[in-house]
Amino acid sequence: xxxxxxxxxxxxxxxxxxxxxxxxxxxxxxxxxxxxxxxxxxxxxxxxxxxxxxxxxxxxxxxxxxxxxxxxxxxxxxxxxxxxxxxxxxxxxxxxxxxxxxxxxxxxxxxxxxxxxxxxxxxxxxxxxxxxxxxxxxxxxxxxxxxxxxxxxxxxxxxxxxxxxxx
Numbered sequence: 327x328x329x330x331x332x333x334x335x336x337x338x339x340x341x342x343x344x345x346x347x348x349x350x351x352x353x354x355x356x357x358x359x360x361x362x363x364x365x366x367x368x369x370x371x372x373x374x375x376x377x378x379x380x381x382x383x384x385x386x387x388x389x390x391x392x393x394x395x396x397x398x399x400x401x402x403x404x405x406x407x408x409x410x411x412x413x414x415x416x417x418x419x420x421x422x423x424x425x426x427x428x429x430x431x432x433x434x435x436x437x438x439x440x441x442x443x444x445x446x447x448x449x450x451x452x453x454x455x456x457x458x459x460x461x462x463x464x465x466x467x468x469x470x471x472x473x474x475x476x477x478x479x480x481x482x483x484x485x486x487x488x489x490x491x492x493x
Contacts, residue, residue: 348377353476354467357454359411359433361479374458397437399430410434414482418451432457434482451485464488 355367360376399410410430416422417434435454453464464484470476471488
């Protein structure tokens with residue numbers, strides 16, 4: 327998919343996620359993120375799934391709603407798409423903290439927190455909260471901690487659940 331089509335596709339997902347569905351998922355979404363660069367999180371907000379672009383369809387019977395949020399990840403100016411889901415492993419890296427808190431607050435779970443809460447010395451290994459449900463999905467997705475397709479995403483989004491787990 328060309329960068330232009332991908333950017334247009336990303337805009338479509340952002341505006342009409344309630345009307346997008348997947349014919350064949352590649353796995354569950356984790357706090358609104360999917361592993362790799364070829365899959366995106368789609369489906370009902372109560373149970374979204376990761377889906378390759380070729381398996382996404384728009385339902386004409388659904389209504390479309392737009393939600394405005396003051397907490398969002400910034401877009402890559404070259405591609406027009408956020409790099410944050412692919413770079414989520416940097417959320418817990420103190421070297422990149424000041425960049426990630428500005429560039430990727432939604433992906434890193436920094437939304438709604440004052441900047442004094444998150445600093446280099448107090449950052450801890452915690453599980454992220456699913457923005458759709460308000461609770462963590464990590465316990466139910468523990469089996470993905472050492473799945474090679476999800477390991478990077480799980481280590482950043484479910485640090486407490488996945489840390490120290492044996493294969």
